[in-house]
Amino acid sequence: MTTTTDLLSAQALQVTFPGRHGAGPARAVDGVDLDIRPGEIVALVGESGCGKTTLARSLLGLVPPASGQITFGGKPLDYGSRALKAYRKRVQLVLQDPSGSLNPRHTVYDAVAEGLRIHRYGGDEREAVTNALSRAGLRPPERFFLRYPHELSGGQRQRVVIAGALVLEPELIVADEPVASLDASVRGEILALLLRLRDELGLSALVVTHDLGLAWNIADRVAVMYLGRIVETGDVEQILTAPRHPYTQALLSVLPEAAGDPVVLTGEPPDPSKIPSGCRFHVRCQVLASGEAERAGVADACRTKDLPVLAGGGETQVACHWANAAAKAPA
Ligand SMILES: Nc1ncnc2c1ncn2[C@@H]1O[C@H](COP(=O)(O)OP(=O)(O)OP(=O)(O)O)[C@@H](O)[C@H]1O
Numbered sequence: 001m002t003t004t005t006d007l008l009s010a011q012a013l014q015v016t017f018p019g020r021h022g023a024g025p026a027r028a029v030d031g032v033d034l035d036i037r038p039g040e041i042v043a044l045v046g047e048s049g050c051g052k053t054t055l056a057r058s059l060l061g062l063v064p065p066a067s068g069q070i071t072f073g074g075k076p077l078d079y080g081s082r083a084l085k086a087y088r089k090r091v092q093l094v095l096q097d098p099s100g101s102l103n104p105r106h107t108v109y110d111a112v113a114e115g116l117r118i119h120r121y122g123g124d125e126r127e128a129v130t131n132a133l134s135r136a137g138l139r140p141p142e143r144f145f146l147r148y149p150h151e152l153s154g155g156q157r158q159r160v161v162i163a164g165a166l167v168l169e170p171e172l173i174v175a176d177e178p179v180a181s182l183d184a185s186v187r188g189e190i191l192a193l194l195l196r197l198r199d200e201l202g203l204s205a206l207v208v209t210h211d212l213g214l215a216w217n218i219a220d221r222v223a224v225m226y227l228g229r230i231v232e233t234g235d236v237e238q239i240l241t242a243p244r245h246p247y248t249q250a251l252l253s254v255l256p257e258a259a260g261d262p263v264v265l266t267g268e269p270p271d272p273s274k275i276p277s278g279c280r281f282h283v284r285c286q287v288l289a290s291g292e293a294e295r296a297g298v299a300d301a302c303r304t305k306d307l308p309v310l311a312g313g314g315e316t317q318v319a320c321h322w323a324n325a326a327a328k329a330p331a
């Protein structure tokens, strides 16, 4: 449900791709509600192929939804080219691989100024570029103006990409795996930068990651995605200390800091052109496989009854018959 306080909101969003090799259409995003509020960092987490990038691109207006709606500042997204251009000034994309996002023949100055030129910025370009580099932690900024991407470290390149997003003073950054290609030592620095931008500029961010541990370090809220749907969402601390969905539990169990045995998921890797009936996770679910769902009296529901789309708001929610039955059971 959209509220007046939401900055970006998706309602019942569906994105499909034509099927390959005679398969049915791939429902890469299959009914997602997601709200992002001003000054909030939301982590979108899930394994490879679950639809994170497709959802992120759709939120940016880069992939039109098959159905559902996106609103920004309470207004439905307008897909007209001028309106989209104005929207992409307010919502900036930061990609995983800084080398791929930067033109090797452009200096740092030109890379950061590019967005200003595209949007015909009327102010002082040099001042805007200087401020953006400084905010992205490249100081003194002038020292970087004439450098080329190959003369920078991976962390510095990612900071240049972030500066290129910041220069347009966006309200929201959508960062798709922003630190996945970086060494562990610089990951923390880039995450700290995103936190500082939230605190100092009130910047919101949707951070896409396959790493729940990363979400722990950065996000206010987390949305766990499985096969095109959000299966658990809420306050990061609550979800990560007391996960209720078996899929979230499995993801957490393989983190280095996890106590207990890792949960190895069985079954075929998920395929969005063949979404199982019932709970979409049931063919891989360790709680169903172990008989626990049977003992809780929900095994039939697991196999046959789909779960409702979770609302996108702040409250902690889970799409699981077993977790819901446990919540209702007398203590
Ligand atoms: N242009 C496309 N045409 C057809 N299918 C696509 C297209 N883009 C993505 N898909 C499919 O949609 C599903 C979701 O892909 P997506 O890239 O959104 O996943 P992801 O969660 O970002 O994965 P990763 O963690 O590997 O980046 C995958 O099954 C993928 O094969």
Ligand code: SF4
Pocket (backbone or CB within 6 Å): 245, 246, 247, 279, 280, 281, 282, 283, 285, 286, 287, 288, 293, 302, 303, 319, 320, 321, 322, 323
């Ligand atoms: S609904 Fe059933 S199959 Fe699905 S995650 Fe919950 S316990 Fe597992």
Ligand SMILES: [Mg+2]
Pocket (backbone or CB within 6 Å): 052, 053, 054, 176
């Ligand atoms: Mg992706």
